[in-house]
Amino acid sequence: MHKVKTKSDALHAASYAARWVDHPVPKFRIPSEGMDPDAAYLLVHDELNLDGNPALNLASFVTSWAEPQAERLAAETLGKNMIDQDEYPQTEAIHERVVSMVGRLFHAPPEETPVGTATIGSSEAIMLAMLAHRTSxxxxxxxxxxxxDRPNLVIGADVHTCWEKFxxxxxxxxxxAPMKPDDYTLSAADVEARVDENTIAVGGLLGTTFTGQIDDLADIDELLQRIRAERGWHVPFHIDAASGGFLAPFTRPELLWDFRLPSVRSINVSNHKFGLVPPGMGTVVFRDKSDLPDELVFHIDYLGGDMPNYSLNFSRPSSSVILQYYTFLRLGYRGYERIAQAMIDNAEALTDGLLRTGAFIALHDRESFPVVVVRAQDPDELDVFQLSDALRRRGWIIPAYPMPPDAQEVxxxxxxVKESFSRDMVDLLLDDITRELSNGNGRPRTDPHGDVARKIC
Ligand SMILES: Cc1ncc(COP(=O)(O)O)c(C=O)c1O
Structure with a gap:
C-alpha cells in the first residue's frame, strides 16, 4: 500500500522535458493543465531511468524481453478487454487454445474433462484453485x-507468500511444515504429520521460490492415495508449477509431477516466467470440471451473450494471452526445449564458476532449474548481504535473503538465469564476483565490539 500524499506540493524537476513544459508539474496530484505528448513521454521516460536494468536483474523469474513482433501484437491488443468475450470472440477462442496447450503439456487426462483459465499470474491461479478445493x-x-468451521491447508515453508496470503x-x-537447516523441501512425512479430514488440499512445489528444488511430489501423491483408500479422505493435491511448469516438461519429460500423478487435481503455472511472455499471465488447470464447483463460476450476460467467468478480478488485458499464443506458435516444443537447455547450461557454468572460487556451497537443483542458489562456505568470512550490496553497485541485482523457518540461519x-542471461554475461558476473571477493567486499561487517554482525531478518 502507498501513502496518499494529501499535503505534498512537490513538483517534477523535468530534465529534457523542461524544453517543452512551461508550467509547474505536480508530483502527487493531477496537473490542472495537460502537456504535449512528446514532453509527457520524455518526462515519464526520464523518470524510469532510475529503475534497474532488466537485463541485469537476476532477482526475478519474470520474462523481461519480447520479440518486436510480440510487442507489435501487444500494442495491437492494448484496448481489448479480456472479459468482453462476446465482443472479442476470437480472443476467447485463442484463450481456449492456450488453456488446452498448457493442459496437454501437463498431461491433462483425456478420459476426464479438464478445464482451466488464464489468470493474471500464479497468485491468482493458486487462490482460484484453493477456493475451488475449499468449496468442494x-x-x-x-x-x-x-x-x-475448521478448514486447513497443508504446505511447506518453502511456498511463495501467495499461499499464506490465501x-x-x-x-x-x-x-x-518448517524447513530444516539442510533440507528445504516438503516430504510425504511432513504431509502425513499434518493432514486430516479438514484438509482442503496439499500444495506441492515444482521448483521452490527459495532454491528451485522440487518437493517429494510422487511420494506425497502415493501418501494421499493411501490416505484416501484407508481413511476415505479426499485430499486434492495441487502442484504449484509457477516456475517449473515450463521447464520440467522440456528438461525432464520423464519426471512424474503433473496430472500423471492420480491425486493431482489442479496445477498452476506462471506463463510470464518460463512460458516466456511478459508479466501479467498465469494459468490454472483442473483435472476435471467436477473439481471446480458450479457455484463459483459466474455467468455474465450484461456484456452480450453468456460469459462464464472464474476469476478474482473482472477486466484484464488480453495481450498476455495473445502473446502466450504467439510464443507457443513461434517457438514450438523444440524451441522451448532448446531455450530451457541453454538456460540450464548457463546456470551450470555460473554454478561451476562460483564453486571454483571456493567461497560458496550450492543449494539448488542443478539438473532441473536455471536458478542458482548459494550460501557462504564460511559465513565468518563471507556475508552474502555485503556481497549483494557490492554487486548492486556494479549494476547486478542479486538478492540475498535468509531461508524460511526453521532454516533461517542459512x-x-x-x-x-533467464534466456536473456548469456554465457558472456555469466563470465562478466563471475569476474565481478571474483573481484569483489578479492577486494574483501563480501567480508562481514564487524560491530564496535568486534562481533560478526549477521543480518537475519
Ligand atoms: C513457486 C511460486 N509460486 C507462486 C508464485 C507467484 O507467482 P506470480 O508472480 O505469477 O503471481 C511464485 C513467484 O515467484 C513462485 O515462485
Whole structure:
C-alpha cells in the first residue's frame, strides 16, 4: 500500500522535458493543465531511468524481453478487454487454445474433462484453485452432515507468500511444515504429520521460490492415495508449477509431477516466467470440471451473450494471452526445449564458476532449474548481504535473503538465469564476483565490539 500524499506540493524537476513544459508539474496530484505528448513521454521516460536494468536483474523469474513482433501484437491488443468475450470472440477462442496447450503439456487426462483459465499470474491461479478445493471440501462435509468451521491447508515453508496470503484472506488454517537447516523441501512425512479430514488440499512445489528444488511430489501423491483408500479422505493435491511448469516438461519429460500423478487435481503455472511472455499471465488447470464447483463460476450476460467467468478480478488485458499464443506458435516444443537447455547450461557454468572460487556451497537443483542458489562456505568470512550490496553497485541485482523457518540461519544469494542471461554475461558476473571477493567486499561487517554482525531478518 502507498501513502496518499494529501499535503505534498512537490513538483517534477523535468530534465529534457523542461524544453517543452512551461508550467509547474505536480508530483502527487493531477496537473490542472495537460502537456504535449512528446514532453509527457520524455518526462515519464526520464523518470524510469532510475529503475534497474532488466537485463541485469537476476532477482526475478519474470520474462523481461519480447520479440518486436510480440510487442507489435501487444500494442495491437492494448484496448481489448479480456472479459468482453462476446465482443472479442476470437480472443476467447485463442484463450481456449492456450488453456488446452498448457493442459496437454501437463498431461491433462483425456478420459476426464479438464478445464482451466488464464489468470493474471500464479497468485491468482493458486487462490482460484484453493477456493475451488475449499468449496468442494465444504460441499462434501455438508453432504456428510459434518462441521465445516475448521478448514486447513497443508504446505511447506518453502511456498511463495501467495499461499499464506490465501490462508489469511480466506480464513483457512495454514499447516506449514518448517524447513530444516539442510533440507528445504516438503516430504510425504511432513504431509502425513499434518493432514486430516479438514484438509482442503496439499500444495506441492515444482521448483521452490527459495532454491528451485522440487518437493517429494510422487511420494506425497502415493501418501494421499493411501490416505484416501484407508481413511476415505479426499485430499486434492495441487502442484504449484509457477516456475517449473515450463521447464520440467522440456528438461525432464520423464519426471512424474503433473496430472500423471492420480491425486493431482489442479496445477498452476506462471506463463510470464518460463512460458516466456511478459508479466501479467498465469494459468490454472483442473483435472476435471467436477473439481471446480458450479457455484463459483459466474455467468455474465450484461456484456452480450453468456460469459462464464472464474476469476478474482473482472477486466484484464488480453495481450498476455495473445502473446502466450504467439510464443507457443513461434517457438514450438523444440524451441522451448532448446531455450530451457541453454538456460540450464548457463546456470551450470555460473554454478561451476562460483564453486571454483571456493567461497560458496550450492543449494539448488542443478539438473532441473536455471536458478542458482548459494550460501557462504564460511559465513565468518563471507556475508552474502555485503556481497549483494557490492554487486548492486556494479549494476547486478542479486538478492540475498535468509531461508524460511526453521532454516533461517542459512543466508543465500539467488540468481535466476533467464534466456536473456548469456554465457558472456555469466563470465562478466563471475569476474565481478571474483573481484569483489578479492577486494574483501563480501567480508562481514564487524560491530564496535568486534562481533560478526549477521543480518537475519
Ligand atoms: C513457486 C511460486 N509460486 C507462486 C508464485 C507467484 O507467482 P506470480 O508472480 O505469477 O503471481 C511464485 C513467484 O515467484 C513462485 O515462485
Amino acid at each position: 471440501w465444504r460441499n462434501r462435509r455438508k453432504a456428510e452432515g459434518k462441521p465445516i 490462508t489469511r484472506y480466506f480464513d483457512v488454517e495454514a499447516r506449514i 543466508n543465500v544469494l539467488r540468481m535466476v
